[in-house]
Amino acid sequence: EEEKRSGVVSRFLGELNITVRRFLFRVMSSGPIPQHIAFIMDGNRRFAKKWKLEEGAGHKAGFLALMSLLKYCYEMGVKYVTVYAFSLDNFNRRPDEVQYVMDLMHEKIEGFMKELDMVNRYGIRVLFIGDLNRLYAPVRVAAEKAMEATAKNTKTYLLVCVAYTSSHEIPRAVYEACQERSGRKDGKEEEEEELIKVVDLEKKMYMGVVPDPDILVRSSGETRLSNFLLWQTSNSLLYSPKALWPEMGLRHVVWAILKYQKNYHYFEKKKKQA
Amino acid sequence: MAVLAFRDTTEENKILCTMNVAEDFQETFDRITPKDNSIFLFLWHVVHLILRVLYLALEIFQTVESYLITNRIVKAYGHLNLQRVNYLGVVIDSDEARETAEVIQLLEWLSDIGIKKVCLYDKEGVLKKSKEVLMERFNSVKQSNDDSELDALLNIKQIAFEFVSSSDGKEAVAKAANVLFKKYYSDGDTEKPFFTESYLTDALKTLGAVELDPDLLLVYGPARCHLGFPAWRIRYTEIVHMGPLKYKKHGLILKAIHKFTKVKQNYGS
Numbered sequence: 448e449e450e451k452r453s454g455v456v457s458r459f460l461g462e463l464n465i466t467v468r469r470f471l472f473r474v475m476s477s478g479p480i481p482q483h484i485a486f487i488m489d490g491n492r493r494f495a496k497k498w499k500l501e502e503g504a505g506h507k508a509g510f511l512a513l514m515s516l517l518k519y520c521y522e523m524g525v526k527y528v529t530v531y532a533f534s535l536d537n538f539n540r541r542p543d544e545v546q547y548v549m550d551l552m553h554e555k556i557e558g559f560m561k562e563l564d565m566v567n568r569y570g571i572r573v574l575f576i577g578d579l580n581r582l583y584a585p586v587r588v589a590a591e592k593a594m595e596a597t598a599k600n601t602k603t604y605l606l607v608c609v610a611y612t613s614s615h616e617i618p619r620a621v622y623e624a625c626q627e628r629s630g631r632k633d634g635k636e637e638e639e640e641e642l643i644k645v646v647d648l649e650k651k652m653y654m655g656v657v658p659d660p661d662i663l664v665r666s667s668g669e670t671r672l673s674n675f676l677l678w679q680t681s682n683s684l685l686y687s688p689k690a691l692w693p694e695m696g697l698r699h700v701v702w703a704i705l706k707y708q709k710n711y712h713y714f715e716k717k718k719k720q721a
Numbered sequence: 722m723a724v725l726a727f728r729d730t731t732e733e734n735k736i737l738c739t740m741n742v743a744e745d746f747q748e749t750f751d752r753i754t755p756k757d758n759s760i761f762l763f764l765w766h767v768v769h770l771i772l773r774v775l776y777l778a779l780e781i782f783q784t785v786e787s788y789l790i791t792n793r794i795v796k797a798y799g800h801l802n803l804q805r806v807n808y809l810g811v812v813i814d815s816d817e818a819r820e821t822a823e824v825i826q827l828l829e830w831l832s833d834i835g836i837k838k839v840c841l842y843d844k845e846g847v848l849k850k851s852k853e854v855l856m857e858r859f860n861s862v863k864q865s866n867d868d869s870e871l872d873a874l875l876n877i878k879q880i881a882f883e884f885v886s887s888s889d890g891k892e893a894v895a896k897a898a899n900v901l902f903k904k905y906y907s908d909g910d911t912e913k914p915f916f917t918e919s920y921l922t923d924a925l926k927t928l929g930a931v932e933l934d935p936d937l938l939l940v941y942g943p944a945r946c947h948l949g950f951p952a953w954r955i956r957y958t959e960i961v962h963m964g965p966l967k968y969k970k971h972g973l974i975l976k977a978i979h980k981f982t983k984v985k986q987n988y989g990s
Contacts (some may be wrong), residue, residue, distance in 0.1 A: 629906045671958055673976055
């Protein structure tokens with residue numbers, strides 16, 4: 448009997464929760480909503496230490512936080528969400544920790560593939576961004592399958608940056624731009640004026656498929672970008688809440704969007720000047 | 722209708738009624754909210770008004786704090802470990818950078834604190850254009866303020882400046898791309914190397930970009946944003962927002978430097 452009653456109460460609270468969020472969303476969307484938010488998911492290991500959990504548990508808790516935040520962002524009307532899941536620098540960590548994160552990513556992608564119907568119903572397109580050849584083979588295969596399976600969705604985008612750093616992305620874009628230009632040159636006469644321009648480079652960036660982020664959020668209060676989206680954040684609001692990544696919640700998304708709205712005219716002016 | 726009817730005493734009906742409340746909550750909500758969104762717009766303005774008041778309170782608090790720090794009433798920031806700040810970057814919003822007097826006062830403060838190398842950035846190159854004026858007025862202020870000849874002799878407060886704008890950022894990478902293209906792609910079908918970071922760094926060096934990465938970046942502007950500072954130079958740079966240039970606070974700079982010296986970076990590992 449206790450269970451039945453508590454089941455009903457929790458459903459009621461759940462409905463209340465959703466209604467409060469919808470109310471909040473309607474208030475917030477009276478102002479401009481950012482199109483693209485990027486997250487640096489920092490603080491999983493500190494969280495595990497803080498709560499005296501075993502090492503991998505921080506990453507697991509981080510994954511749950513990610514799912515909640517994605518839900519809040521998409522509910523608020525954000526179209527593109529990018530997350531920094533694994534940096535090329537992270538390969539320098541202890542091999543067992545790298546293996547753990549790779550296994551966790553594999554497990555989560557497989558789990559995601561099981562919910563494909565729901566994902567396609569919500570129209571989420573998943574893209575894995577970075578030097579995918581550096582990923583362990585099973586993760587890479589799973590990632591490619593997930594990208595293929597959601598390729599037709601256009602409602603919202605989730606970009607997962609794995610094996611990514613800006614110091615890899617920028618020279619690679621230069622390389623690709625050079626390759627493309629040399630391909631073009633073969634058919635034409637020598638044309639000195641055909642120089643590589645900034646727009647050519649931006650087309651070849653991994654992140655060239657989506658607009659630049661409006662907000663870049665880094666959890667754990669650290670104020671650096673750690674080689675993430677350095678090129679794309681020229682006009683992005685940088686926000687560094689002190690909460691560790693597993694502690695991030697709706698209030699941080701709301702606060703980030705409020706800050707964005709407060710500075711909206713300034714950023715629009717900056718974007719126009721570009 | 723959201724009716725709590727507990728006339729029946731059976732458990733099932735009680736549960737059904739409560740469930741109705743949960744579902745009807747949504748319905749009721751949809752019914753009472755007006756279709757024209759004006760109440761939500763009103764609430765939005767209220768929220769942003771409260772936000773403005775909070776920011777004003779923060780500004781007042783920071784002004785008081787800065788006063789206390791500068792006048793050494795708060796002793797915590799007295800001894801700064803400036804060795805850790807090898808290179809300080811300052812980003813100024815281009816519109817605010819036109820206030821030359823404010824810029825010079827900032828440079829003066831930095832020099833007094835003991836910073837040796839400063840990189841000044843603004844997107845449109847306003848600071849670059851007024852470089853001569855800034856340097857001339859800064860040096861003249863320094864000379865008139867030097868209250869000991871020993872200071873002047875030993876060049877204790879000597880400070881080196883670098884002026885950077887967006888042409889040293891994305892556009893420089895495009896120029897470097899052309900340099901690399903000419904170098905590796907002008908001869909037919911030889912094997913082309915994959916460009917890693919070191920190729921790009923070398924190409925940028927030939928174009929004149931030889932300076933270090935800043936350790937700490939102070940941003941003067943309405944919002945915390947690096948405004949296009951050369952991307953490859955801020956990989957691990959701590960970025961701190963200082964507020965608008967005309968409301969700059971000396972104590973806040975000391976606090977930012979102090980906080981920076983306490984940061985521990987893992988560099989990903």
